[in-house]
Amino acid sequence: MGEVMETIARPVRIRRYVIPFALILLAALVVAGVLMRRTPTGATFGSADQVAMIVVGAILACAVLLLLRPRVRADEHGIEVRNVFQGKWFDWADVRAVSFPDGSPWARVELLADEYYPVMAIQAHDGQRAVDAMRALRAMHREHGGA
Known part of the structure; x- marks a missing residue:
């Protein structure tokens, strides 16, 4: 036999852009989630809102990573x-x-x-x-x- x-x-070159972009997107939404207790407009966000923002960041980062598939x-x-x-x-x-x-x-x-x-x-x-x-x-x- x-x-x-x-x-x-x-694909190779796209990895150079997709992975950092997904990490930056996740980090930005984690920071936004952690810092979003009170805004200058007077709106107040609870813990559930913060967790939701972080989860949305994780979902969006995973969606971006699909480009590596x-x-x-x-x-x-x-x-x-x-x-x-x-x-x-x-x-x-x-x-x-x-x-x-x-x-x-x-x-x-x-x-x-x-x-x-x-x-x-x-x-x-x-x-x-x-x-x-x-x-x-x-x-x-x-x-x-x-x-």
């Missing part, structure tokens, strides 16, 4: 694309091409039924890493599935 080849790609994984059987909210598996036989249209922020899988599925894991901002990931996916597609 031969060695199983697998390609995995995730995209991943693409390909092997000899097909390609799995996981974007922010959902993932999908495609057999190589169903894939016409893996492309990166000019001006697009990310790659896409082109299907035989004249449809396409975005691949948010391979982003234009990642430069050479995106080029390398596209080359690897295209090579796998040529070898295992396509024209």
Whole structure:
């Protein structure tokens, strides 16, 4: 039996921005929650309001961190694309091409039924890493599935 080849790609550059932004957002809402007892307008906030502000900060920070979820994984059987909210598996036989249209922020899988599925894991901002990931996916597609 031969060695199983697998390609995995995730966005890299966006991590530099998303993680600090989520931490700053959480810290700002924690500080706001802790300091929001009394305002100059005379409004008074209770402990439940403070806790709610901190919980909202945690929820928003987690929502921002969802931008780190995209991943693409390909092997000899097909390609799995996981974007922010959902993932999908495609057999190589169903894939016409893996492309990166000019001006697009990310790659896409082109299907035989004249449809396409975005691949948010391979982003234009990642430069050479995106080029390398596209080359690897295209090579796998040529070898295992396509024209």
